[in-house]
Amino acid sequence: MALQKLIYDGSFEGLLNAIFIVYQEQLDDAEILEERFYEPDFFAEAQQVYTDDTKATRVWEGLRKFPQFSASVYRSFLTELPDKEIYILDAVRYVLKTKNDKDYGQPSVLKLAQLTKQVGREKHRMEAFVRFKRTKDDLYVALIEPDFNVLPLIAKHFKSRYADQQFLIFDQKRSYGIFYDLERVEFVTLDFDDQQLKEALHQEEKHYDKMWQDYFVSTGIKNRINKKLHLQHVPKRYWKYLNEKNPL
Template sequence: MKKQTLIYDGSFEGLLTAIFQVYEERLNDVFIVDEVHYEPDFFSEPVTVYTDDGKANRVWDKLKDYKNLSKLIYWSFLSEFDERERYILEALHYVLKTQNENDYGHPAVLMLSQLTKKVGREKHRMEAFVRFKRTREDLYVSIISPDFNVLPLIAKHFKNRYADQQFVIYDTKRGYGLFYNLDSIAFIELDFNSKEDLEKAMHEEETNYNLLWQNYFSSTNIKSRVNMRLHKQHVPKRYWKYLNEKNPL
């Protein structure tokens, strides 16, 4: 019998549904792959997985019994690493068999841990470096393009920090964003040309604020004491576009 390749829709719920199918049908020689990365294989039988929230919830409820493993699986999924599904399935098999979710000597568990650390660093940096622009409708907007899909992980931080203002954090790399309406956060999709459209919608006071901040930063910066190497170490150059002092618009 050919091995099976379970093709899912790329969502976390879709992945959990595929995992449910693996255990329900007791599949051994099996791969799980995002439909975006699927390539036909003569030696493998393709099987389309249809996302089922009920099955996904059952798997996630089971994973909640393994606090560390559930975090490793979710955060690794958000890394968007091409082979994350293989490591997730291998780690899950191992932990359910041994009940040892902290064995980083196992290659799959170690890989998920490494991916989780990378995602965690990006989460921390987004929380530190994201800046908002005020629009004429008093909506605060931030345009980002993080290395990993960290929007679901930073939502709580910004909701707590900016509880008194409506805001949108939009990920142009993945085409979706967060919208906070002073009550709850929702995931949204928008059709706009990022920076150009933001400039048109920006409140007139925002430009003045940017200029003031630029002048303040310049006047307090002592050029003779600048250590650019250390500066780039703490604030990598790819994050400068989010900072007012580096990127006035």
């Protein structure tokens, strides 16, 4: 039987539907691919996966019997790596068959654990380094470009921390954001960039930026500055989020 390539829409629900098909059709030789990475293959049969919430829920409920593992599946998906589905499918098959979700001697289970750690580090860095800027409409906005798609993971943190202010955290790399309206957080899609934010900023923001810079300079002791350690804790790619480093 030819290799079956299951092409899905790139959503997590779509991935769960593809896994459902693997089990429903008892496909021993199957490969799951996000449609943006798919290239026609003469030696393989392609099948389009249509997202069905009911099927996705059935698969997810099965995975949730292993809480730590199901979290690893989701976080590995958020890496957006083109080969993530290979490891996810193999690990899912192994765990559902053996009921052993902590066997890190199994290559795919180990790979998902490693990817989960990478996503977790990016999540914590976003929570630590995101800086909001106030607009003329009293909306607090932050622009980010994380390596991984961590917006779904940081929404709860910011809703809890900034419960009394409306905010938007916008992922420029993926063109979507999370918006909090003082009641709930929802995902939004916008056409938004640095220049638009600069034009929308409240006049006081310029003074805040200057204060942050002055404070940062005044608290630094030149002969005690450890640039190597500083870069280790605050990598240069995150400086653009910090008022004291790179204000708008």
